[in-house]
Amino acid sequence: MENKEWQTKWTERLSYGMSDAADNLVFQVMTTYLLYFYTDVYGLSAGDVAVLFIVARVADVLESILIGFMIDHTHSRFGKSRPFFLWFALPYVVFAILTFVTPAFSEQGKLIWAYITYLGLGFFYTAVNSPITSVLPTMTQNERELTLLGVIRQFCGSSVQIIVGVFTLPLVAFFGHGNKQQGFLFTIILFGIISFILILNTFFHIRERFTMPEIAHQPIREVTQMLKRNHPWIVISIVIFLFWLVTAIKNQTTIYYFKYTLNAKDLVPLANAFMFSSLFGVLLIMRLTTFWHKKQTMFVGMLIALGGQIILALGVYSKLLPVLFGGIFVNSLGHGIIVGLVSIMIADTIRYGMSLGIQAEGILAATDDFGVNLGLGIGGLITGGLFHLSGYLPNQAQNTQTLQMINLNYVWIPLGLYLLMMIVLSFYSEETIQSRTRSVK
Structure with a gap:
């Protein structure tokens, strides 16, 4: 039977949520501005950056599996997952800063x-x-509490995503005084210091309470067999990949659209500010999941995101800023619902794996980073590759073909990916998870 008791307090819940805020301070700069930084500030060609992104993402896919394996084979007094915050917080921040050294x-x-x-x-x-x-699934056995923790996590992460989108370029201008290299470096140093403090805070305040030692450290052969049988995990893995693919393509293209199509780069922070609606989407999850299953709620999020993308397309081709910003607002509302459910549904697949006799939260959770890394890599390849093929030249007026490629990346490819996400999600069987996990304590 499911444990109806709530095991976490608000200090722990907020500390857990701030872990995603910490990572996003750096991650969102990387996702949104690194392509621009490499091409227009550091001076690399779009083609070289496209190759770099795909190589990096292939490496990250392998690293996701490696880190998952490491988590599943970690024996410490702090648990299996928690010590990673302590061990890797400083190297993460150091390499974030080095990435923006020129x-x-x-x-x-x-x-x-x-x-x-x-x-x-x-x-x-x-x-x-x-x-x-x-x-996440080791912190509590209460399903509603798992949902609450996932919502808090994504609310904190989405809040920082908006902060980064709105304030990065103004901070670059403030710190750089016309020197973009210096501006980006000082900005990432500021974000990195805050990130380091928040990651350590998570380590000190969260606890791993619920594990099954007899199935917690299984051989990789047994884990692989479980993965093949864990069909909900396979489906949600594909959904996560598609979500981050569309996110990467749109986020990376935003600054190019405003800079070269609208000749209004200074509007990027304002456009990104309309992404605050994702916070409403995240908060809606607790309400929507009281009368819809998580799969249905995510499907609604995808419909809203698709509708927002259609409105954005109308704004792009009419060049009416209120319509364009309205599309960003609606699209981000849907994004908040989708991404807010990701970690919660992965937690469900971890519990489902336990019902199959294998507790492998490390490998199963690697889905999130696996999908992020693969989506970002292929997204970077698509964006940078298409720009390169169209004859993109940084800091110059672009030719007609490049402007068409910008619209393709900003409007049409995302539209197709939202439709594909909805088709894939239809194969997710929430009933199968619920029927098996009721017996998992």
């Missing part, structure tokens, strides 16, 4: 530096992010 190397030297720092950042991001998901 040494005066040759063109080849700059590219090598970008590979070393960005690949290192990807590894340590996975090391501090995977435990956020893997630790």
Whole structure:
């Protein structure tokens, strides 16, 4: 029977949620501005950056599996997931700062530096992010409490996503005084220090309470067999990949659209401010899941995101800013519902795996970072690759083909991906999870 008692207090809940805020301070800068930083500030070609992104994401996919394996084979007095916050917080912040250092190397030297720092950042991001998901089902056995913890996590993460979107470029201008290299570096140092403090706070205040020692450290062969049978995990893994693919493509293209199509780069912070509606989406989850299952709630989020993308398309082609900003608002509302449910549904697949006789929260939680990394990598490849093929030249007026590619990335590819996400989600069987996990304590 499910435990109806609530096991966490508000200090622990908020500390858990702030772990995602900590990671997002760096992660959202990387997702939204790193392509722009590499091409327009650091001076790398769009083609080189596209290759870097796909190489980094392939490495990160492998690293997600490695970190998941490490979590599942960790024996410590702090638990399996929790010590990763302590071990990897400092290296994560150090590599975040190094990624935005701009040494005066040759063109080849700059590219090598970008590979070393960005690949290192990807590894340590996975090391501090995977435990956020893997630790969740060990904190409580109460399903509503799991949902609350997931909502708090995503509310904190989405809040920071908005803060980064709105304040990064103004901070770059404030710290740089016209020197974008200096501006980006000082901004990431500020974000990195805050991130380090918040990650350590999570380590000190959360607890792993519920594990099943007899099935907690299984051989990789047994874990692999469980993964093949865990169909809900396979489906949600594909959904996560598609979500981060569309997020990467849209976020990376935003600054190019406003800079080169509208000739209004200063409007980027204002446009990103309309993403605050994602917070409403996250908060709606607790209400919506009282009368809908999580799958149905996520499907509603996808419908809202699709509707917002259609409104955004109308704004793009009419060049009416109120319509464009309205599309961003509606789309972000749907995004909040989708992403807020991700870690909660992964926790369900972890519990489902336990009902199959394997507690492998590390490997199963790696889905989140696996999907993030693969989605960002392919998204970066698509965006940077299409720009390169269209003849993109940084800090110059773009040709007609490049402007068309910007619209393709900002409008049409996301529309297709939202539809594909909805089709994939239809194969998720929540009833199967519920029928089996009722017996898992």
